[in-house]
């Protein structure tokens with residue numbers, strides 16, 4: 001079996017910048033509260049008619065394809081992670097495929113929320129390991145801003161999320177000491193409704209009713225304290241799992257790229273793992289939590305900023321709705 005490696009990475013964020021001060025005009029919140037509790041200063045919101053989940057994914061994908069030194073026509077498969085697809089169905093993978101003009105290759109959609117990108121990466125890795133495919137495009141893209149409650153009722157959730165997209169191209173590695181060393185995926189459906197959007201859903205006679213439009217059920221509901229508690233234990237656990245599997249310790253990590261859930265969660269992981277701040281990627285102040293897009297955007301910026309070099313040990317980790325959590329250990 002051969003390893004896969006990240007041959008190229010790229011990201012795209014919408015132009016529209018929305019600051020905490022902008023949100024103060026919509027709901028009872030404050031720049032100070034948001035910064036203190038989350039570390040977020042601003043985030044990007046899509047513009048209708050310009051950005052879609054699939055076309056933002058395509059913008060990030062074009063950069064990743066270019067960085068990998070291949071053509072879109074060389075791709076063998078698309079794996080698209082999102083919780084905010086363009087349509088209820090079909091998934092955004094086929095829309096991105098159409099946008100890139102690469103007909104007939106398979107397009108798979110992944111719905112694992114904040115862990116979606118790491119799940120998608122793991123799936124792509126298996127296809128390359130077995131020799132079935134050579135170049136797989138892995139995308140995470142989200143538009144949260146069209147589905148948030150901007151009244152004071154929704155302030156505990158709405159201030160956290162932002163829009164954006166990131167992508168990588170996975171290709172075969174020249175050596176088995178390099179590339180993706182292992183991936184680790186977990187879920188616990190016990191907590192499914194603790195961070196969820198419940199309506200519209202297929203489990204009611206009418207998927208969407210007038211009553212729903214006035215209720216909270218069409219917006220993300222989050223038990224923030226419970227999510228926080230689980231996140232700070234699952235992140236270190238799944239990072240340790242990846243290190244142990246490969247005979248490494250936390251001090252061997254050159255760059256940890258965690259899902260950007262909340263700066264306080266990232267700081268906690270950093271302390272728990274005993275890592276210096278410069279070995280933990282953080283860009284939540286600029287983009288908020290972009291769910292499936294957050295790991296590839298952070299990875300793309302880390303590469304762009306020269307913070308990941310050839311031969312570095314890079315760890316990706318995520319936790320989110322489901323609950324789901326996951327990690328990937330990579331020799332760059």
Ligand code: COA
Nearest residue numbers: 029030033037114155156159224225227228261262319320
């Ligand atoms: N602005 C101002 N006040 C707000 C607010 C906002 N945007 N959102 C909530 N509040 C208020 C609450 O109403 C509450 O007021 P009360 O004490 O009068 O009832 C107070 O702030 C404290 O709320 P609480 O929910 O206890 O705050 P917290 O310290 O737990 O922080 C989160 C809230 C959401 C930031 C925190 O729970 C968290 O980060 N959870 C994890 C979220 C996450 O990472 N989700 C993504 C997972 S992938």
